[in-house]
Amino acid sequence: MSTVLSIPASSQPLTIGMLLYPGFTLLDLAGPQAALGLHGRTLLFWKTLEQVPTDSGISVNPTHTFADAPDALDVLFVPGGMGTNEAMLDPEVVEFLARLGQRARYVTSVCTGSLLLGMAGLLDGYRAATHWAAYEALEALGVTSAPDRVVADRNRITGGGGTAGIDFGLTLLAELRGDDVAKITQLLMEYDPHPPFNTGHPRVAGELLTQAARAALGEDLILNITKIASARHTRIEI
Amino acid sequence: MSTVLSIPASSQPLTIGMLLYPGFTLLDLAGPQAALGLHGRTLLFWKTLEQVPTDSGISVNPTHTFADAPDALDVLFVPGGMGTNEAMLDPEVVEFLARLGQRARYVTSVCTGSLLLGMAGLLDGYRAATHWAAYEALEALGVTSAPDRVVADRNRITGGGGTAGIDFGLTLLAELRGDDVAKITQLLMEYDPHPPFNTGHPRVAGELLTQAARAALGEDLILNITKIASARHTRIEI
Structure with a gap:
């Protein structure tokens, strides 16, 4: 077996920090964690x-409090979920992200997690991905929303909705450890x-179906998250 | 909007029971749960x-003990993971699955979860899927192993390795709720x-790369899980 193709055990293990919050989507976190978690902590x-x-x-157990979170992360990651809107309004969450995001090697998200990064000012001047129902909210934060599966803009790497986390995780892993390890x-x-089916994005x-999916999410929720996003600049500028 | 395309809120919510065990893979559970969980408990x-x-x-919190688990499940689901081998040797786990599997409407798994179903006798006479590194172990249990992404054989629906859980979950959802809801x-x-990359199965x-992936898993682990599977019939026949 070629040693080029083994996973080098001698690499420094990655330190991957993931935000939890009430109402995050488990799959948003589990996809990236499956790809990256094999190569670090x-x-x-x-x-x-x-x-x-x-x-x-389902509930998951934190390993560190905000106060105990280490400064030096290889990856700061934020999942999306039905609870993103409430988390966006929580100054403790937003300030925590702003603080860690300044020092993390990569600042990343999947799904509506990018709205939280945007709320913390970590996407100002960047292009980013998000769930298709949140493009407008991301734009309202002043972020350039891209309807892509994975968007890499300098050290900001963001994925689209839910399942995009697997594509995101492997893409980031390729950047961190090379193509062979990611393969x-x-x-x-x-x-x-x-x-x-071939129904994974409004484009297809x-x-x-898109109207039905928006109705299942709730038009109120979609409107509300855009309203919260719009208020960011109002609050900062006043 | 056509009412045909809305998610009918009036449907009886599904009851989805998922086994946890030390060393299961979070993504194996999160994928199916994302698809099915929207439509029940x-x-x-x-x-x-x-x-x-x-x-x-990462750790997850059970909602029910084995003793408290309800009899009537729409779906009994078992994830795979690095801890499957130990769980296969745990009579309490195997007997719990055998008991619930007799009454569940659908008996299902992803990844090496099918080895646990097989150990509980729930796949005798069925075709099933599993992680590509566990085809041999599944055969050793006396189950016909199929190298497919999702295998449906009567009410046994099983998925291949890890990420196959998303395809599995949506396939089962289509069967339970119809194509429109799954779409x-x-x-x-x-x-x-x-x-x-296009490297998601040894076939491609x-x-x-397959040798490198087997080495990363550990040849000992692969051998060991096949040995445990082979011992099932020895124990039963003696």
Whole structure:
């Protein structure tokens, strides 16, 4: 076996810090964590060490409080979820991200996690991805929203909605550890997708399905998150 | 908007029971849960209500003990992970699955979770999927191993390695709720995959990468899980 193709055990393990918050989506975090976590240590941050509920009845346990979070992260990561809107209004969360984001090697997110990065000012002057229902909210934060699966703009690497976290994680891993390591990791994760339908983005799903999906999310939620995003500049400029 | 394309809120919510065990892979559970969990209630089973560590430093909290698990599940689901081998040797886990599997409407798994179903006798006479590194172990259990992304054989629906859980979850959802609901859910999850490489299965990754991935998993682990699987029949027949 070529040594080029082994996962070099001698590499410095990555330090990956992930934000938890009530109502995050488990898959948003699990996808990137599966790709990156094999190559380092995953730290999970919340205000306390109490369990944090996801948006679907599962709860996950933080490993570090905001106060105990180490400064030097290879990757700062923020998942999205139905609770993003409330987290955007929580100054403790936004200030924590702003503080860690200044020092992390990569500042990253999946899904509506980019709205939290934007709220913390970490995407000012950057292009970023988000869930398709949140393009408008991201623009309202003053961030250039790109309808892409993964967007890399200098050290800001962001993924689209939910499942984009797997593509995001492997893309970031390739940048951190090289293509061979990312290819082996993709094989370990058996990431050879066969979606049962071709409806994963409004671009391919069409108008009718997109309307139904927006209704399932709730138009109020979508409006509300855009309103919260718009208020960022109001508050800062006043 | 056509009412045909809305997610019918009046449907009876699904009851989805998922096994936790030390060393399961978070993504194996998070993928299916993202697809199915939107349409019902997710119950997480373990011996106690103590937190259960995944195979990557994250821990998740059970909602029910084995003793408290309800009989009537729409879906019984088992994730895979680096801890599958130990769970296969745990009679309490195997007997719990055998008991619930007899009554669940669908008996399902992703990745090496099918080895646990097989150990519980729930795949005798069925075709099933598993992680590519575990085809041999599944055969050793007396189960017909299929190298497919998702395998449906009567009410046994099983997915391949890790990321196959998303394809599995949406496939099962289509069976339970119809294609329209599954299509909308795929759109909500933005499941429009763009893998950075084409190396997600030995079939496409080739020999060299597959050898490297096997080495990263550990040949000992692969051998050991096959040995545990082979011992099932020895124990039962003696």
